[in-house]
Amino acid sequence: MTCASCVGRVERKLGKIDGVEASVNLPLERATVTAPEGVSDAELIAAVEKAGYTARVREDPHARPAVTTAPTPGAEPTADAGAMEDAGHAGGPAGSSTGHHAARGDRPGHADHDHVNHLEHGPREDVLRPRLIGAALLSLPVLLISMVPALQFPHWGWAALALSAPVVFWAAWPFHSAAVRAGRHGSSTMDTLVSVGVLVSWGYSAIELLLDPGMTAHVGGGMAAMMHHSLYFETAAVITTFLLLGRWLEARAKREAGAALRALLDLGAAQATLLPGWDSADAGDGPSGARLAERVVPAEQVNPGDVVVVRPGEKVPSDAVVLEGTSAVDASLLTGESVPVEVGPGDEVTGATLNTSGRLIARVTRTGADTTLAQMGRLVSDAQTGKARVARLADRISAVFVPVVLALAVLTFAVWLLVTGGDVAPALRAGVAVLVIACPCALGLATPVGLLAGTGRASQLGILIRGPEVLEDTRTVDTLVLDKTGTVTEGRMRLAAVRPVSVGEAEASPDASVRGTGAPGAAAHPAEDRVLALAAAVETGSEHPIARAIVDGARERGLDLAAVQDFASTPGGGVTGVVEGRRVAVGRGSVVDDALGGPIPAEHAEAFAAAESAGATAVWVAVDGRLAGIVSVTDTVKPSSAAAIARLKDLGLRPLLVTGDNAAVAAQVGAAVGIAPEDVVAGVRPEDKVDVVRRLQAEGRVVAMVGDGVNDAPALAAADMGIAMGSGTDVAREAAQITVLGDDLDQVVQALELSRRTLAIIRMNLFWAFAYNVLGIPIAALGLLNPMIAGGAMAASSVLVVLNSLRLTRYGR
The missing domain is CATH 3.40.1110.10 (Calcium-transporting ATPase, cytoplasmic domain N)
Structure with a gap:
């Protein structure tokens, strides 16, 4: 897939099946499909093939067990829905990504390398690079001899034809093949615009030269004469080169945007050291397990209940509870917090964290898709696969965009013929410029690349955002309800x-x-x-x-x-x-x-x-x-709480402290962190926390709830947005839309700031993608834009959208 039109076409074809809902992500080349029980995988794949693509159903390595809540009658639970991945255009042309789609999880909670390969859409870097280099080497002499009279020689037109032909038919082949496939299925994409523009420019020039072989036999005449010649070999070649350069830069930039997720999924330990029979060891005879034979196994072979030993400098192989030993564990790669956490017997340790000092013996509690790392990967991947509500407008426009542009190009050509009395040259320049200035690719990239960069950076900071709709919700939140224990205070009473x-x-x-x-x-x-x-x-x-x-x-x-x-x-x-x-x-x-x-x-x-x-x-x-x-x-107040609450106020939020503790303690904590006495609510039960949230909502407030315990789960679910502290329980995390893996309130501020910034970047991307076309197409239709400049501007628009999104990767640095 190459643009928003591809996305819309696949979604429409899947949506024509009764009861099927599909959301297609362009950079990931992935469709998340919810279908009634009676719809088979073969029907879904056939629908994608009718759109001009091939696909396969893959099992999500991060999928959770089947949900227990009652699904919509006749529909499968969305938590169990498979993910359908585009496997390149039918026929596997150059630039498609067929042949590397075997879904697998090499290690429990580790990188799904199939998923990683789909962080680029369209032709990959290794496919684009030779075509780009060849196009650039051939286009430069064509441009020089076509545009600089001093470099021309007798019959230079034939040299321009020969040099530009490989550019048009080999380097631009990914555009042509995609356009043909789309046309075969009665549709059009951005590749259609590019292909038509390039072929028309080159074909018209070739016909003119064949009809008048001696038209370039004489040289001279100066630049004024050159601006009006009827050969456009350089236009076709330079447009192709610019667009290939844009695709290549775009692919590199998107790879950087997805680097955070790849790094997250690759964090896990490669192997584990088992201590079989540890429970039967004589604890009174030296360190437990000292006389037991250790066995090193791949990390994916570890099962819940196994006892493992983790030495200094080793990664914890999976989620576990410490049985013996004390150490400082560095969890910065998961939580974003740089200070190692002291652990001892009875403490939980998370897989992929680094043991920095002492020797630990721990019992594995969760493996595979159940581990914290795997759940993080699933949440980040799901967030990147989804669509923000603001992106739906782009989808609706892209559905009709390309046919409208084709019609405008034909209309522009016809009007110019009438205005100029049949002069084909200016009419052709204007029509081709309209074709190549249009860029639905920027529309298709505006949202998903922003999500890639924003949620990827969030994962590096230990922040998990459930989906793109959460980003939009953060913009409207005006009240933040804070649980006291474990959120504002240390929680280690x-x-x-x-x-x-x-x-x-x-x-x-x-x-x-x-x-x-x-x-x-x-x-x-x-x-x-x-x-x-x-x-x-x-x-x-x-x-x-x-x-x-x-x-x-x-x-x-x-x-x-x-x-x-x-x-x-x-x-x-x-x-x-x-x-x-x-x-x-x-x-x-x-x-x-x-x-x-x-x-x-x-x-x-x-x-x-x-x-x-x-x-x-x-x-x-x-x-x-x-x-x-x-x-x-x-309990004691966390050192960072007061500063974090001050930052929340700077964001325009009203913080409230809600606790089941007594009024005296609550008042002391509220005063210490800067919460007004009237915004401190003490002595509340869990159901009372829900009542506080609902009372605020009844007053017209948009409420976010921050908590970490089982007793906070009802309020987290009732709030407009739930934010769970990662030090809390699984129940709290399941009820929340945002999870911060650390136990610092400052991360809550980062979560809100980064969410708002990500949404702002997405909106900026969409605005400029729309504005670019609204302004560019009329300028091109008026004949004020050279097709070569239009091609460069078109390529630049997609690259700029991606580069704008990459600003999110610098947040907090």
């Missing part, structure tokens, strides 16, 4: 205090709930440790930052935690479970009220309020229906 109230029967038999290891502090505060051990035991089943702080605090005190049974979690409320026969509830609000069978006694509520007024987050602990104690944890 630490245990601050444990205040026992009453542990009932636990006081009579402390060993029933606490088994200390003799660590400092374990015996010094037995009542605190009993409460903490019970709370931590039940919190082991939760992912909430408060839960992690309680569990980590218990382990730091050397407490062994019993297994929890009958675990239940209430988002925003707390957790319950049975620990060694005791019913334990940890949380606030209804969870504890239900466990106690009534409200909290007033005398204990005062102690709870005192803990919170000091800036801590407190939760109740109830055991067997009796109040056992209060556990307090503290």
Whole structure:
């Protein structure tokens, strides 16, 4: 495919099949198709062939498992829809890309090399280069002898014919062959305009020379006479050279635009070191696994549950959880954050990140298409394949553009014949200029190349944008709702205090709930440790930052935690479970009220309020229906949050802080980061966060929600735009339109800025592509534009669109 007309033709042919929807991407040469169950692959491929192309259905290596939500009746779920790829024009002419379309994923989550080959549309660089060099070497002497009288010699016209013929029929062959195929199927493309313009210029000149072989037998006459001669061999040759140069520069620039995605997909480790039988190793005899035979295997052979060892300087082969060892892991290639992250037992590590220091033993949790890297590749690829709503106008115009230009060229030729009294030379110049100045190629490239550059740069910064429509949504967002924990604050809370109230029967038999290891502090505060051990035991089943702080605090005190049974979690409320026969509830609000069978006694509520007024987050602990104690944890504001919120305000956004934490803590955090007191909403449950979003929407606000936890997912889904922090849960990321893989609020600002900038570039591309044709065609029709200049301008328009898009690759550098 070479231009927007190609895209429109394929989409129309596919769309004529009942129930089929197709979106074709020009640079990727890929159609994403949603079809009813009764439509076969063969029917889809036949429709593409009717448009003048061949195609094949490929399995997406980054596809997710089948969706569980009910699809539209009679249609396949879009998450499972295959991707149809153009395999070049029928017949495989020079410049087509047939023969290298076997879809494969060489390693789990690694580069889909078939996808990479489709970052260029039309003839590739290696096909264009020899044609461009040959055309340039032959066109230069043709131009000189045709336009400079001092260089002319007797019968120079025949030399111009001989030199220009290879340019017209060999170098320009990709244009001619594409035009013929389009015509065979009753349609036309930009290649039709080019082919007709070049052949008419050369053919008219050849006929004139054959009818009057001696027309160039004499030399002299000066430049004035030369401007009106009827030989246009140089026009045909130079137009071809300019357009080939434009295609070649365009192919190089688009390759650079897609480099970010290729680099992302190539990040993964090539091999992994397995430790078979690690679980059976004697942990007390030196480092675990020290006596086990290591086995090096290709990374694609790693399965969930395998134990791997990652030495300093090696990449983590797949998503895993650390079992043993501590190290600093460099995740900058995925998250965009340059500071390595300290990890230890229990921490998750992402495949393709670099282990910089210590030796790690980790258990693989996800492989293949389920890994974070593969999901990133899928999201970036999907975003680049989609179409922004603003691009639909270009599609509608391109559907009729080429036939209109052909009609205008014929009309221009006819009018000039009438005006000049039958003088063919000026009529021919004007008609050919109209043909070659028109450039639907720029229209076709305006959106997808902008998406290639913008989403590719975003992926380098650790930002994943789900689709082009998200870019347009960012322009209208005026309110940003921020979850506090893990978004504005560190989210890595630490245990601050444990205040026992009453542990009932636990006081009579402390060993029933606490088994200390003799660590400092374990015996010094037995009542605190009993409460903490019970709370931590039940919190082991939760992912909430408060839960992690309680569990980590218990382990730091050397407490062994019993297994929890009958675990239940209430988002925003707390957790319950049975620990060694005791019913334990940890949380606030209804969870504890239900466990106690009534409200909290007033005398204990005062102690709870005192803990919170000091800036801590407190939760109740109830055991067997009796109040056992209060556990307090503290969090700190991220160093970058205040500056990031200031930048959000500069973007014209109103930030709100929404948290389930108490009012005192929320007010302190809001003041620290520069959020107005009236924009701090505290003590809300997950459903209340949704109510906050909907209340703002009812006021006419366009709301973006930023969060990272399971309890944020409903609000992320309810907001006009959801932005998930990558340190959060999979549920939060699935509910969001934008995911930032780091845990820094500054990346949220970058996501919004880059999204808006990408949309601005796309709009600029479309404007100039339209303006170019609106201005250029009338100038050419008036005879004010030499066809050679028109050809150069046409080539330049496509290159400029691509170069303008490449400005996005410099964002944030």
